[in-house]
Amino acid sequence: MRKYDFQEIEKKWQEHWAKEGTYEPDLAKAKKPFYNLMMFPYPSAEGLHVGNMYAFTGADIYGRMKRMQGYDVFEPIGLDGFGIHSENYAMKIGAHPMTQSKISEKRFYKQLEIIGNCFAWNEKLETYDPNYYKWTQWIFVQMWKHGLAYRKRQSVNWCPSCKTVLADEQVISGRCERCNSVVQKKELEQWFFRITKYADALLDNLEKIDWSERVKIAQRNWIGRSEGAVIRFPIAYQHQSASGNQHESAFIEVFTTRPDTLFGATYMVLAPEHELLAKGKLQIANRDEVEEYIAGARAKTDEERMVETKSKTGVELKGVKAINPASKEGIPIFIADYVLAGYGTGAIMAVPAHDERDLEFAKRYNLPVVEVVSPLIYADKKRINADDTISTYPQNRHLSATTEPYIGEGVLINSGKFDGMDSEKAKWEITKFVGGEKKIQYRLRDWLISRQRYWGAPIPMIYCEACAAAWKGEQEEMPGWYAAPEKDLPVELPYVKDFRPQGKGESPLASVKEFYEVECPHCGKVARRETDVSDTFLDSAWYYLRYPSVRAANAGTIPWDSTVTKRWFPVNLYIGGAEHAVLHLLYVRFVSLALHDMELLEFGDSKAPVGEPFPKFRAHGLLISEGAKMSKSRGNVVIPDDYIRKFGADTLRMYLMFLAPFEQGGDFRDAGILGLARFLDRVWKLFLEGETEMEEGGTKKAVHKTIKKVTEDIENLHYNTAISTLMILLNEMEGKSLSREVKEIFLKLLAPFAPHLAEEVWSRFSIGGKSGIHDPRLEESGSGRVPKGYRSIHQEPWPTYDPTLVREDRVTIAVQVNGKLRGTVSAPAGASQKEVEELARGDVRLQRALQGKTIKKVIHVPDRLMNFVE
Ligand code: ANZ
Ligand code: ZN
Numbered sequence: 064m065r066k067y068d069f070q071e072i073e074k075k076w077q078e079h080w081a082k083e084g085t086y087e088p089d090l091a092k093a094k095k096p097f098y099n100l101m102m103f104p105y106p107s108a109e110g111l112h113v114g115n116m117y118a119f120t121g122a123d124i125y126g127r128m129k130r131m132q133g134y135d136v137f138e139p140i141g142l143d144g145f146g147i148h149s150e151n152y153a154m155k156i157g158a159h160p161m162t163q164s165k166i167s168e169k170r171f172y173k174q175l176e177i178i179g180n181c182f183a184w185n186e187k188l189e190t191y192d193p194n195y196y197k198w199t200q201w202i203f204v205q206m207w208k209h210g211l212a213y214r215k216r217q218s219v220n221w222c223p224s225c226k227t228v229l230a231d232e233q234v235i236s237g238r239c240e241r242c243n244s245v246v247q248k249k250e251l252e253q254w255f256f257r258i259t260k261y262a263d264a265l266l267d268n269l270e271k272i273d274w275s276e277r278v279k280i281a282q283r284n285w286i287g288r289s290e291g292a293v294i295r296f297p298i299a300y301q302h303q304s305a306s307g308n309q310h311e312s313a314f315i316e317v318f319t320t321r322p323d324t325l326f327g328a329t330y331m332v333l334a335p336e337h338e339l340l341a342k343g344k345l346q347i348a349n350r351d352e353v354e355e356y357i358a359g360a361r362a363k364t365d366e367e368r369m370v371e372t373k374s375k376t377g378v379e380l381k382g383v384k385a386i387n388p389a390s391k392e393g394i395p396i397f398i399a400d401y402v403l404a405g406y407g408t409g410a411i412m413a414v415p416a417h418d419e420r421d422l423e424f425a426k427r428y429n430l431p432v433v434e435v436v437s438p439l440i441y442a443d444k445k446r447i448n449a450d451d452t453i454s455t456y457p458q459n460r461h462l463s464a465t466t467e468p469y470i471g472e473g474v475l476i477n478s479g480k481f482d483g484m485d486s487e488k489a490k491w492e493i494t495k496f497v498g499g500e501k502k503i504q505y506r507l508r509d510w511l512i513s514r515q516r517y518w519g520a521p522i523p524m525i526y527c528e529a530c531a532a533a534w535k536g537e538q539e540e541m542p543g544w545y546a547a548p549e550k551d552l553p554v555e556l557p558y559v560k561d562f563r564p565q566g567k568g569e570s571p572l573a574s575v576k577e578f579y580e581v582e583c584p585h586c587g588k589v590a591r592r593e594t595d596v597s598d599t600f601l602d603s604a605w606y607y608l609r610y611p612s613v614r615a616a617n618a619g620t621i622p623w624d625s626t627v628t629k630r631w632f633p634v635n636l637y638i639g640g641a642e643h644a645v646l647h648l649l650y651v652r653f654v655s656l657a658l659h660d661m662e663l664l665e666f667g668d669s670k671a672p673v674g675e676p677f678p679k680f681r682a683h684g685l686l687i688s689e690g691a692k693m694s695k696s697r698g699n700v701v702i703p704d705d706y707i708r709k710f711g712a713d714t715l716r717m718y719l720m721f722l723a724p725f726e727q728g729g730d731f732r733d734a735g736i737l738g739l740a741r742f743l744d745r746v747w748k749l750f751l752e753g754e755t756e757m758e759e760g761g762t763k764k765a766v767h768k769t770i771k772k773v774t775e776d777i778e779n780l781h782y783n784t785a786i787s788t789l790m791i792l793l794n795e796m797e798g799k800s801l802s803r804e805v806k807e808i809f810l811k812l813l814a815p816f817a818p819h820l821a822e823e824v825w826s827r828f829s830i831g832g833k834s835g836i837h838d839p840r841l842e843e844s845g846s847g848r849v850p851k852g853y854r855s856i857h858q859e860p861w862p863t864y865d866p867t868l869v870r871e872d873r874v875t876i877a878v879q880v881n882g883k884l885r886g887t888v889s890a891p892a893g894a895s896q897k898e899v900e901e902l903a904r905g906d907v908r909l910q911r912a913l914q915g916k917t918i919k920k921v922i923h924v925p926d927r928l929m930n931f932v933e
Contacts, residue, residue: 067747069711071847073819077176078845085855086130086138086181090611090627093135098631099126100607100677102639102647103141105599106167107148111174113701113719113731114693117686120716121725121780122638123180127815128777129635130181131861137631138181139610141188142171145196146599147225147241150518154563160518161558164191178703179712179818181857186613190602195609196520197553198622199602202654203512203523204546209661211257212512214541218336218404219511221249226564228253230511230598232285232646240646248361251568254522254595255509258653262286262505265652271672275682275726281644287506291320292490293408294499296331296385299393300346315339315385315396318407318504321414323489325389325497326478327435328412329425331396332377335360336404348382353398360400375401375424387412388497389479399424407504415468422468436473436486510650512598517562517571519596521554523547527583527590545584547592554592570594603647604654607634607676608664625665632666634677641682651676681780684728686719701731713817714740720782720816742790743820746813749797750806750824765795766805767868773812774861782816789813803828808862818857825856878903879930885912888929896923903929 080086088096101122104115123138130136144164152167153160168189175182188195206212220229224244228251233240258265266286269279298313315331335357339345347353356378377399384393401420402411415425416434425432472486481489481496494501513522524544531543547554557578562571572578572594583590609616611631612624639647652675658664659674667673685692688699706715718739722729769792776785789812796809807828814821830840830850841848870892876899878886886909888902900921903909913931922930 066752067744067820069713069819070708072823073177073179073707073712075845075847075849076819076822077179079847079849080181080855081184082845083855084185085857086136087183087185088135088137090137090186090631093137093630095134096631096635097126097129097134097136098611098634098636099123099129099136099138100610100634100637101138101140102637102643103143103603103606104171105143105146105148106164106171107152110170110702110704111178112693113688113703113706114686116178116703116715117719117729118638118640118683119175119178119180120719121683121782122636124716124720124777124782124815125636125638125780127181127818127857128774128861130857131811131814131859133860136181137183137186137611139186139188139613140175140180140182140184141190141606141610142168143190143599143603143606144168145190145519145602147227147514147516147518148599149191150516150562151225151241153518159558159560160562161556164189174704177707177712179716181818186610188606188609188613190520190599190606191518193553193555194617194619195606196556196602197619198609198616199520199597199605200523200547200552200554201549201622202605202658203597203601204549204552205661205663206256206657207524207546209657211260211657212254213257214252214254214544216250216252217255218248218250219253221247221251221568223247223566225516226566227515228511228513230600230646231508232649249568251513253511253513254524254593254597255511256653258510258650259505259507261653261656262288262507264656265507265649268652268656268672268675272675272678272680274677274680275641278641278644278648278680278682281641282649285507285645285649289320289504289506291318291502291504292322292494292499293318293502294322294325294388294412294494294497296388296412298345298396299384299386300382313339313345315410316408317410317412318502319412321417321490322494322499323475323486324414324417324435325387325412325493326475326481327414327416327433328387328389328394329415329431329433330394330413331385332399332402332411332413332424333380333396334402334404334409335398335400337398337409340398345380345383347380349378349380352378353380356398360398363400375399375420375427377401377424377428379428388499389493395430397424397428405508406506417468417470419468419470433477434469435475435477436469436471437476438469438471438473510598510653512601513595514598515568515570515595516564517556517559517596519556519599520602521556521572521578522593522595522597523552523554524593525581525584525590526593527585527588529588530583530585530590545590548584556596570596572596600646600650601654604650605658607637607651608632608655629665632664633671633675635679637677637680638683639680640685644682648677648680681726684723684726686722686728686731688731689733690730706736710736710740711743711819713820714743717743717786717816721786723783725780725782742793743817745793745797746817746820747824749793749801750810751827762792762796762799762801762805764868765792766808767864769812770808770862770864771869774864777815786816789816810856811859811862814856822856825859826850826853829853874926876903876926877928878906878909879928880909880912880916881933882930885909890926892926894925896921896929899923899929903931 099122101119104111126136126138150160153163203212220234222229222239222244224242225239229239229246234246237246238244239246266288269282293316295314295316333339377397380396383396385396387394413421415422415432417436475481475484475486475489481493523546525547527543534542557575559571559575579592579594581590581592608623612627615624616622655676656674667675671678688701691697691699693700703715718736721739769788772788773785810821810825826849840850842851872892873889874892875887876890877884878888886906888906890899890902916933918931918933920932
């Protein structure tokens with residue numbers, strides 16, 4: 064039995080903090096606002112996972128130190144409870160998401176309470192609250208009004224198990240991010256947000272924000288900017304038929320990043336979905352064979368098509384050729400599924416000599432390989448005469464196909480009048496020569512918003528057939544579509560008994576007449592509401608904007624209070640999982656940038672680019688369990704509650720943070736937690752059962768070094784080493800007589816990690832150490848008793864160290880002779896020039912280095928360097 068009754072203590076303080084509003088900053092007036100944000104959880108399981116707790120604790124420790132450093136810290140929490148995660152969970156346990164959400168809400172909030180974070184409970188929010196999603200819908204309407212929302216028929220990713228479409232970002236290696244089913248393609252009309260309009264801004268700003276590098280890299284790759292050219296290849300028929308001339312103007316357009324290799328383009332490839340393959344467009348002699356190939360390719364996912372590198376297949380289009388606009392040669396046209404319809408123009412010029420995939424394909428179909436860029440010249444950056452370069456190649460232009468393709472830069476060969484030109488320069492010269500155009504291409508696609516599911520915010524749009532029929536404007540303007548009038552928001556999600564997805568490409572709302580039948584906002588006739596709901600990622604793309612003004616905004620007339628927003632934004636530190644790098648973290652930036660352009664938001668300063676919500680983001684590591692990824696099927700999912708009951712939240716918090724550097728993650732092992740429990744027991748014993756206070760007993764120096772180390776470690780999220788430093792200090796303190804000051808410093812440093820224990824000990828100290836529960840200086844608070852007028856340790860100032868006390872005792876000084884390092888000496892810290900010089904001259908190695916030299920000058924950088932100059 065532990066003497067330290069964590070169960071009683073933790074409960075008491077959590078209630079006391081809530082009652083006192085210890086963690087509720089004055090949102091309207093805070094002088095030093097610090098917005099400490101963590102990604103909110105989605106309640107889609109029995110409860111909070113220890114992985115969530117890991118993330119929250121790490122963020123919380125930082126926030127707690129900042130509060131003690133004098134900031135008004137705001138650490139909000141809420142639930143991302145709309146969406147497929149929660150709906151699937153409800154389905155799995157045979158519940159209705161609308162009722163289940165209330166049950167999950169209670170459960171999650173209870174858990175979030177017992178982990179001991181300093182959440183500002185007054186401002187919590189849930190994305191499925193109509194008060195909240197009213198404004199999610201309002202944001203959709205703003206997007207629509209500003210031309211950033213549009214509807215389009217497109218082949219989209221379809222998850223056969225979730226029975227809904229998925230955004231590209233939600234397809235991981237060809238599978239559904241959520242349920243791991245293989246994703247299919249389906250043609251559907253859908254709503255999109257024009258995130259591609261922000262591709263450059265999203266990319267450029269990455270250079271100006273302080274984010275975990277791995278997340279920046281993921282975003283850069285996802286946006287995938289490439290510079291290249293669009294080039295047209297005319298089409299020619301081998302046997303012109305009587306009506307042959309009608310195809311004269313047909314051509315194939317390609318996007319290439321290597322227009323310099325144009326002379327080496329020996330064949331072309333169209334994606335199987337390419338529009339030229341539609342019947343009647345090209346006269347193809349082997350139409351049947353082609354159709355068969357197209358059908359086969361349709362059945363594969365993009366991912367399968369990309370990875371099957373060893374078996375690239377294709378079919379040549381018979382009876383038709385393309386003309387290479389540079390060499391004027393006729394070259395064969397293939398269809399092959401290694402070319403994707405959704406990228407560039409859906410067609411490529413194939414240059415087997417300089418592209419790996421093209422070379423592989425060329426070998427398989429025995430196609431010519433023409434080398435046009437020679438690497439020789441860059442071998443040592445020396446330029447070789449172009450004639451020499453060319454002469455190293457035989458007249459025969461069809462080189463061996465067994466060599467590796469050379470993909471670098473070089474000098475042009477086999478390229479007519481461009482021979483000898485630098486490939487970099489040749490890119491634009493050849494583009495000009497054939498009348499091509501420079502083009503910047505992005506991998507990023509527009510954000511697909513529609514979901515054919517029930518549990519989400521209905522998309523607030525209305526379609527009127529009568530208006531569409533009477534339409535006289537431009538077709539692109541989407542005739543007949545209107546935003547739901549703002550006064551009608553929220554478009555409430557009705558209770559639908561059978562909420563399960565039907566898989567017909569329609570939301571269950573499409574069978575609820577009372578929902579979809581509305582009056583046209585324009586002509587008043589009967590119109591139809593959009594019945595798809597929006598992607599959950601739209602809910603989470605703006606929650607942080609609402610947090611600081613939840614109470615103010617819940618009155619219903621504003622999405623957020625802009626004076627509060629100005630005070631609190633941008634967020635000071637955002638912490639969350641790296642797995643959201645190209646989903647949430649990209650969407651949330653886009654929405655903020657767009658709202659800024661609409662002048663609905665205003666923040667950013669010299670330190671943070673305008674409109675960037677999170678100038679500093681850190682990805683926490685992944686927590687595994689007993690050496691393996693946590694998963695239901697392995698049965699190794701850790702639920703924090705049991706551990707909290709058994710060991711206390713403080714012990715669990717410290718254990719989680721002790722595993723490894725926070726950004727690295729860690730391996731949760733039952734056996735490990737005991738060490739931290741013992742540590743806290745020892746703290747308890749030393750502080751409350753030890754000797755009464757005495758005079759300083761020689762720990763002062765160690766204490767100040769600990770202050771320095773713990774402060775710096777927390778700043779860098781190196782919580783594991785901060786804890787081990789506290790452990791070392793505890794060892795040193797045990798068995799010594801300790802001053803009150805030293806004890807207080809230790810407690811303050813421990814407070815962010817073990818907030819309840821630190822608070823309890825502090826409160827007992829505040830009335831002179833040991834006291835019984837009936838001490839008259841205590842008063843009722845929550846489930847326990849606390850000193851009257853008590854001031855929380857979490858509002859005490861963070862300790863600062865005395866720089867003279869943290870100096871190392873001995874330092875290593877580098878000794879140079881004429882600027883060259885010749886050795887080192889160990890000297891007492893702060894040693895004078897004379898002392899160091901003596902030490903150096905007494906060192907055997909340095910004596911040798913100085914032998915026979917007349918030193919004219921000695922340069923001394925205290926504690927670091929000494930240089931003897933002749
Ligand atoms: C000719 C060429 C020669 C190419 C060469 C590369 C090397 P990134 O950097 O990703 O933008 N490409 C273009 N559209 C494609 C599609 N729909 N499916 C598959 N591949 C496609 O890559 C651009 C390059 O990828 C383009 O440049 C094109 O091949 C290929 F020595 O054109 B390149
Ligand atoms: Zn109408």
